[in-house]
Amino acid sequence: MSMLDNAIQSIQIGMEDFHEEDERRVLSAIRNLYAGILLLFKYKLQQLSPDGSDEALLKTKVLPAIDPASGEVVWVGKGKKTVEVHDIIDRLNTLGVRGVDWKLLNALQGIRNDIEHYFSPLPIERMKEAIANSLHLITQFCEPHLDERPVEILGQECWDLMLSVTTVFDAELASCQTNLRSVEWPFQEVLDAMDHMVCPECKSRLIKAVEPTAHRDAITFMCQSCQSESLYIDVAGHAVEISMASVNHWRARQGDEPATCICPECSYDTLLVHENECAACFFEFEYAHCEWCEEALSIEERLYSEGTCGYCQNRYDRMMAE
Template sequence: MSMLDNAVQSIQIGMEDFHDHDERRVLSAIRNLYAGILLLFKYKLQQLSPEDSDEALLKTKVLPVIDPATGGVLWVGKGKKTVEVQDIVERLSNLGITGVDWKLLHALQSIRNDIEHYFSTLPTERMKEAVANSLHLITQFCEPHLDERPVEILGQECWDLMLSVATVFEAELKSCQDNLRSVEWPFEQIADSIAFMVCPECESRLVKVNDPAARRGAITFICQSCQEEVDYCGVVGPAVEARMAGENHWRVRGGDEPATCTCPECGHDALLVDEDECAACFY
């Protein structure tokens, strides 16, 4: 059986498990989905590996050897251990694989790790998010880089199951994002950080404000996934920090001062330098 066949079967079994009424099979569902997605990426690395390299791009260990025919150096894979997530992302990116939102893969990895350790408390909405992330990764990857439409690879039944779950999750996410966009945030940088707002308890993106008319520190959040209520700083601080990290990197590289720095009061990298005030705790 080929690596692609293994990938497809893992994803198909994952979706069958997800729709089973036995809650214990949800663990198997997320494991299989995650494994199947990784196998799809590994299949591409297998395709791109040079001939007679023992699938070098797949292997964790790659060693130089002398080609007896030419005297040149060849890079050959050694052992059976294959690359992990970060190596997969780096190798595919360096090989020109574009258009894949790798943040979705890392989010899927996080959900998979959570379910391994906190299975009894992981809410259903996080499972839906895992399926939605998987669907987007498959869509972004298959047709541009495997030259096949996702439905042709996975089969109509599996694809329809994934679409049904992802559609529900995306509708819930849109409702939450619309709620967040309706708030009059005290700083523009917070409005720009909406996409980074997650529940600090379960890391779900399905967060809303309780009262869109509330202002500044009176704003509180409710997670639609785990129902945890969170104060303003608990959501805004990490979101602004994540949003500004990239901008700060490029500002510093260009010789400018970062737009934010670490707040001595709350500890988040959310103190807005130009405003001289912390977006998270208003210090």
């Protein structure tokens, strides 16, 4: 059986398991779905591997060898270990596969990993999210890059079920996002982190603010998936930390200081240096600027000084010593 047949079968089995709506089968459904999607991408890597390279693009380890016929250097796959998600993404990217939203694959991997460590009943909504992500990935990938129409390879029944689940999930997600967008967030950085807001209990993106008119730490959330209620600090802390990590990454590449630091109060990396306030718990340093020269204090100075910058403190110490 070809790798493509394996991929299709795995996705079909995943969807059959979902149909049963039985908790234990949901688990195997997500495993199969995820495995199937990965196989689709691996199939492309297999196809792109040069002849006689022992499927080099699929292998974690690739070594140079001399082709006995031509005497030229060729890259050959070694061992049994095959590429994992980040290699798959890297390789397909450099091979010119465009138009696939890899964030969806990362999110799918996240759901797959979560279910392995999840002990209480798995909310069915997480399964729906996995199906919706898979469908979007299949749509973006199959026809443009495999020259296959999804409905033709997966079969009408499997495809229709995926479509109907996705339609419902996407509508729920859109309604949650409309709700979250209507909240008056205390900082622009929290609004920018909206796509990373998830239920702290089940990690579902289907959360809504209970009172969209509430302010700051009075904002609470209700999960549409597992029905648990959560606090502003837990949702915003996690989301802002993730979104600021990429902001800080870009700043570092340009030689700039990070825009956030670890908050001494809540431990999230969400203390907005410019605002001198934590986006998660609203902790503020007593001093953000030097009392004497009014220069912005560094994080160290905010933590340990009595409101003076190192320069002024030095000058003062020297003066006192004279």
